[in-house]
Amino acid sequence: MTAGRLGLLGASVLAIALTSACTNERETITFVNDTIRTTRVDTVIRRDTIRFNEFRTFNQVERLGNPLVAEVLLEFKDHGFHDVGTPATDRANFTGRIVKFITGTAGRSQATATAIANTLLPDMITAQTDKAANTAGYLNIVFNANAYGGRRLQDDAVDISAGAVFGTLLDPNNASPGLATDNVPAFGGGPVPGSGFPYLANPNAPTP
Amino acid sequence: MKGIPLGSRKLVGLACVGLLGAGLAGLAWASDHQQSRLTELQPRMDITDMYVFPGTGGTDAARTTLVMNTSSPIVPAQNAGAQFDPNLLYQFKIDNSGDGIEDLVIHVTFDSTSQNNRVINVRGPVAPPARMDPIGTPAAQGGTATVLLRNAAVSLIGGAVNTNLSVTTPSGPMQVFAGLRDDPFFVDLEQFFRILPDRKPVTGPLAALPETQNATAFRGFAPPFDQTRGAPVDILTVLRANTLAIVIEVPTALLAPGTNKKIGVWGTISR
Numbered sequence: 001m002t003a004g005r006l007g008l009l010g011a012s013v014l015a016i017a018l019t020s021a022c023t024n025e026r027e028t029i030t031f032v033n034d035t036i037r038t039t040r041v042d043t044v045i046r047r048d049t050i051r052f053n054e055f056r057t058f059n060q061v062e063r064l065g066n067p068l069v070a071e072v073l074l075e076f077k078d079h080g081f082h083d084v085g086t087p088a089t090d091r092a093n094f095t096g097r098i099v100k101f102i103t104g105t106a107g108r109s110q111a112t113a114t115a116i117a118n119t120l121l122p123d124m125i126t127a128q129t130d131k132a133a134n135t136a137g138y139l140n141i142v143f144n145a146n147a148y149g150g151r152r153l154q155d156d157a158v159d160i161s162a163g164a165v166f167g168t169l170l171d172p173n174n175a176s177p178g179l180a181t182d183n184v185p186a187f188g189g190g191p192v193p194g195s196g197f198p199y200l201a202n203p204n205a206p207t208p
Numbered sequence: 209m210k211g212i213p214l215g216s217r218k219l220v221g222l223a224c225v226g227l228l229g230a231g232l233a234g235l236a237w238a239s240d241h242q243q244s245r246l247t248e249l250q251p252r253m254d255i256t257d258m259y260v261f262p263g264t265g266g267t268d269a270a271r272t273t274l275v276m277n278t279s280s281p282i283v284p285a286q287n288a289g290a291q292f293d294p295n296l297l298y299q300f301k302i303d304n305s306g307d308g309i310e311d312l313v314i315h316v317t318f319d320s321t322s323q324n325n326r327v328i329n330v331r332g333p334v335a336p337p338a339r340m341d342p343i344g345t346p347a348a349q350g351g352t353a354t355v356l357l358r359n360a361a362v363s364l365i366g367g368a369v370n371t372n373l374s375v376t377t378p379s380g381p382m383q384v385f386a387g388l389r390d391d392p393f394f395v396d397l398e399q400f401f402r403i404l405p406d407r408k409p410v411t412g413p414l415a416a417l418p419e420t421q422n423a424t425a426f427r428g429f430a431p432p433f434d435q436t437r438g439a440p441v442d443i444l445t446v447l448r449a450n451t452l453a454i455v456i457e458v459p460t461a462l463l464a465p466g467t468n469k470k471i472g473v474w475g476t477i478s479r
Contacts, residue, residue: 124472178425188442
C-alpha cells in the first residue's frame, strides 16, 4: 500500500481486499471513522514478499543484545524505548536508569552499579574472537581479559546477572544472597543441546 | 533486595497444571521474552535470546555461531502453525570497531507462496546499506531504519526452513538453519515476577500474580517439578517450549576482518 492510497482513508468504512497473486488468498482490512459517512472499496494486488521487501523501509521494533538488561535492570515502561534504540546511544540513554535500579532497588554501591552499567552497555554480546574457544562464557571477560566471552547456550545468564547485581560476584557488601541465584539447573532439566549444527535441541513434539 | 517494601497481597498460587491449562498468552519471559507490550501481543516480533559462541559446537574460534531465538514459547500443539513472519526483517548486527555502531549486518527474511512453504533468504555479512530518510534523501548507514540488502557478496536465497543449509564464502562455508527448536533458556519465572512485579505480562495467567512485591528471594528450588523426570525444571521445560531459531555459523574472518578481533553482536527485528 502506498502513501497515496493511505491518503484515501477519508471513509467511514474502508475495506481493502488484498489478493495474493500466488495463492489467491484474500484479506480484508476495515477502517472505521465515525465522523465521515462515505464508503470506499479498493482492491490491490499483493506483491510477492521478496519483491515487496526490496522496495520498502524497515523500521526497528525489537532489539536484544545482552540477556536480562531490559528485563531486570530497566523498568517495564522503558522497555519499548530500549527496543527501538541502538547500542551507540545506550550509555547516554540507560546508564542513569540502570545505576538507579542497582543503587536503589538492589541497594548496591554507586561504584558497583556504574561498573555493571559500563559492562552491559553498549548493549551487545561481546566476543573476543581471537581468544581460545574453550574460554567462551557469558561475561567472563570481566574477570579474564584473555577470555573469548560471548554467550553459550549453557551459560546461566540469570545466575551470572543476578550474582553481579544482587550477589557477591563484584561486591561483597550489601549483597542479597536469596536473589543471587534462581537455583534452576542448566536447561531447567530439559533437553540438552547437541554438538552438531544447529546445536539447539530438536523441537519438543506434540504428545501422540 | 533493598528499597522495595514487601507487598501485602496474598500470593496467587500458580501450580504447574494450572499454568498449562490456562493458556499461553503472556505466559513466558526469559532473557527477553515478551518484554514489552508490542512483543507480548506480537510474539513473532519478539527476540527472546541471542547467543554468540565459537563454531563447530563451541570448539573452533575460527568460526562463529550466531543464534537468534524468537517467538517463544511455542508449545508442541502449536508446532504446525509456527512460522517466521515474511513481513519482518530479522537482522544480526556486528560492531567490529568498538563504537556500538554496526559495521556489518546479516539480513534474514522469509518468503512464502503458501502457509506451509516457508523459505529463508540470508544476505551478508556485509556493510549495512545506505538508507533513505522518509523523503528520499540519503541518510546514514545502519541505524534503526533500513532497506533490504540487494547486492550482498554472500547471499542464500530460497533455502528451506527446518533444514541445514550451506553457502560458499571466500573464507569458507557459511551454515544456516531457521526453524523450530527447543528453547534452551531457563529461569524461575514465577518467582521473578513476585520479586519484580512490574515486569510481569499484562495478559495470561502470570498477569494474575500480585501487582506488588510479595517475595524477596528466589525459591530453592522451586516448583514446578517435572515428575516424569524426577528433577527440578523451569516453566519453559514444563511447557516443553519451542522457539523459532535462526542459527548462522560463519567464518570468523567475515565478522572481524581487520586487526580488531573483538566484536559486539545484537539482533533486531524491523517491520
